[in-house]
Amino acid sequence: xxxxxxxxxxxxxxxxxxxxxxxxxxxxxxxxxxxxxxxxxxxxxxxxxxxxxxxxxxxxxxxxxxxxxxxxxxxxxxxxxxxxxxxxxxxxxxxxxxxxxxxxxxxxxxxxxxxxxxxxxxxxxxxxxxxxxxxxxxxxxxxxxxxxxxxxxxxxxxxxxxxxxxxxxxxxxxxxxxxxxxxxxxxxxxxxxxxxxxxxxxxxxxxxxxxxxxxxxxxxxxxxxxxxxxxxxxxxxxxxxxxxxxxxxxxxxxxxxxxx
Amino acid sequence: xxxxxxxxxxxxxxxxxxxxxxxxxxxxxxxxxxxxxxxxxxxxxxxxxxxxxxxxxxxxxxxxxxxxxxxxxxxxxxxxxxxxxxxxxxxxxxxxxxxxxxxxxxxxxxxxxxxxxxxxxxxxxxxxxxxxxxxxxxxxxxxxxxxxxxxxxxxxxxxxxxxxxxxxxxxxxxxxxxxxxxxxxxxxxxxxxxxxxxxxxxxxxxxxxxxxxxxxxxxxxxxxxxxxxxxxxxxxxxxxxxxxxxxxxxxxxxxxxxxxxxxxxxx
Numbered sequence: 001x002x003x004x005x006x007x008x009x010x011x012x013x014x015x016x017x018x019x020x021x022x023x024x025x026x027x028x029x030x031x032x033x034x035x036x037x038x039x040x041x042x043x044x045x046x047x048x049x050x051x052x053x054x055x056x057x058x059x060x061x062x063x064x065x066x067x068x069x070x071x072x073x074x075x076x077x078x079x080x081x082x083x084x085x086x087x088x089x090x091x092x093x094x095x096x097x098x099x100x101x102x103x104x105x106x107x108x109x110x111x112x113x114x115x116x117x118x119x120x121x122x123x124x125x126x127x128x129x130x131x132x133x134x135x136x137x138x139x140x141x142x143x144x145x146x147x148x149x150x151x152x153x154x155x156x157x158x159x160x161x162x163x164x165x166x167x168x169x170x171x172x173x174x175x176x177x178x179x180x181x182x183x184x185x186x187x188x189x190x191x192x193x194x195x196x197x198x199x200x201x202x203x204x205x206x207x208x209x210x211x212x213x214x215x216x217x218x219x220x221x222x223x224x225x226x227x228x229x230x231x232x233x234x235x236x237x238x239x240x241x242x243x244x245x246x247x248x249x250x251x252x253x254x255x256x257x258x259x260x
Numbered sequence: 261x262x263x264x265x266x267x268x269x270x271x272x273x274x275x276x277x278x279x280x281x282x283x284x285x286x287x288x289x290x291x292x293x294x295x296x297x298x299x300x301x302x303x304x305x306x307x308x309x310x311x312x313x314x315x316x317x318x319x320x321x322x323x324x325x326x327x328x329x330x331x332x333x334x335x336x337x338x339x340x341x342x343x344x345x346x347x348x349x350x351x352x353x354x355x356x357x358x359x360x361x362x363x364x365x366x367x368x369x370x371x372x373x374x375x376x377x378x379x380x381x382x383x384x385x386x387x388x389x390x391x392x393x394x395x396x397x398x399x400x401x402x403x404x405x406x407x408x409x410x411x412x413x414x415x416x417x418x419x420x421x422x423x424x425x426x427x428x429x430x431x432x433x434x435x436x437x438x439x440x441x442x443x444x445x446x447x448x449x450x451x452x453x454x455x456x457x458x459x460x461x462x463x464x465x466x467x468x469x470x471x472x473x474x475x476x477x478x479x480x481x482x483x484x485x486x487x488x489x490x491x492x493x494x495x496x497x498x499x500x501x502x503x504x505x506x507x508x509x510x511x512x513x514x515x516x517x518x519x520x521x522x523x524x525x526x527x
Contacts, residue, residue, distance in 0.1 A: 061434050063430055063433060063434060080436075081434045081435070081436055083436060085434070086434070086435070087430070087431065087434040087435075089431065091425075093427040093428060093430075093431045095428065095445060095449070096527075097450075097452075097524070097526040098526075106435075106445060107435070111435070138525070139526075140527075
């Protein structure tokens with residue numbers, strides 16, 4: 001579902017990122033990545049661990065300075081975090097001293113939501129993410145799945161039109177991961193924000209995204225870019241047996257040069 | 261939801277079992293103190309000469325007499341004012357200094373030798389100077405207490421800021437949080453446990469500062485009472501001052517523990 005008639009939300013051109021090291025040449029993490037993301041598009045990025053998948057998200061969010069190339073969001077070059085971009089971390093990054101409701105409220109407060117609407121927005125998200133009854137719990141009292149749910153709530157409260165998600169479900173057990181993926185799709189299908197979703201889980205990438213971009217090992221290049229032609233809404237369980245799903249995941253496995 | 265089943269119940273505070281355990285611990289603590297006092301009393305009535313060691317019963321009697329005459333309250337309140345004011349001033353100066361230095365690592369590098377030099381200085385040795393500068397009134401003791409604690413706050417807060425999860429800083433940056441919002445939501449809550457720990461350490465040090473000041477030059481306060489009693493070979497008076505100081509430090513510690521439990525429920 002490429003929306004070719006509109007300008008891309010994100011344009012990454014020939015992006016190069018290197019980290020300085022003491023006593024060694026800079027560590028090149030991304031070497032010449034180019035990537036466009038259209039409005040409402042759900043793009044997954046997969047690649048070996050340490051391949052710079054998170055790094056590209058940080059560059060798009062303006063948290064990292066590129067060594068070369070350009071990043072723009074909605075046509076504006078990124079130097080500081082753009083207001084339309086929201087970031088979700090692999091670790092939930094919930095503030096441990098804030099309750100679930102207070103953590104979600106941080107998103108509303110920084111997302112420019114009118115003060116009078118904060119409480120309403122927070123309680124709507126608590127219901128949407130099925131956190132009812134845990135509003136006043138502190139993060140340490142929650143399971144991993146619920147913490148990521150609260151973290152997603154904060155992201156949604158911030159209301160970004162472009163969501164950058166850095167292995168958000170990577171630390172969860174398999175079942176919880178499937179449940180969270182389903183929730184994310186339910187929310188995304190209702191609102192169609194653009195998402196760049198980094199994961200090391202190939203099946204998760206194919207199951208969720210419109211497009212899967214495959215990174216090589218460090219320094220990362222893009223080795224493949226697949227359109228995922230699976231119908232929506234998707235049934236995450238039934239899909240795993242379908243021929244198209246299996247073909248695509250197999251193709252990505254071999255791109256990553258991993259023996260079957 | 262499959263995953264909510266594994267969540268622990270929110271806000272599971274002290275149940276009856278926990279309350280009973282706390283009582284048992286409290287009883288054991290009180291018991292230990294009583295046993296130690298009893299040993300002292302027995303030793304002073306048998307093997308020790310009470311002229312040197314005094315006796316808990318004599319000390320209790322002295323405390324009772326001082327309390328009745330109102331003298332106890334005068335000395336306690338003077339010493340507490342000195343230590344308390346020094347402690348609060350130390351926090352008021354040390355916390356912002358610690359935050360500022362943690363946020364400006366280059367400046368911190370520049371001032372580090374000076375700070376560590378002052379920190380390493382045995383500050384009790386400043387007492388004669390402070391008496392000269394500030395007189396024998398409250399001010400010299402407040403300054404003594406202040407110099408004892410200010411570095412504790414500063415160094416602890418710096419360490420607290422250093423332990424902040426970088427994800428929290430990136431999160432705030434990604435959502436374009438302002439400086440004030442960042443301080444209110446991340447920096448201050450993150451250093452609160454460190455500030456409270458500083459108070460816990462600082463109580464004793466502030467009392468040392470105040471008492472040392474009183475030993476050198478004063479006409480009131482528990483340190484002065486200890487000094488005066490020592491001059492009169494009144495060991496019971498010396499021990500009385502020390503015991504009262506100890507009780508004050510213990511009460512202050514309890515108070516801080518209480519504040520800690522109330523303010524950092526999230527831990």
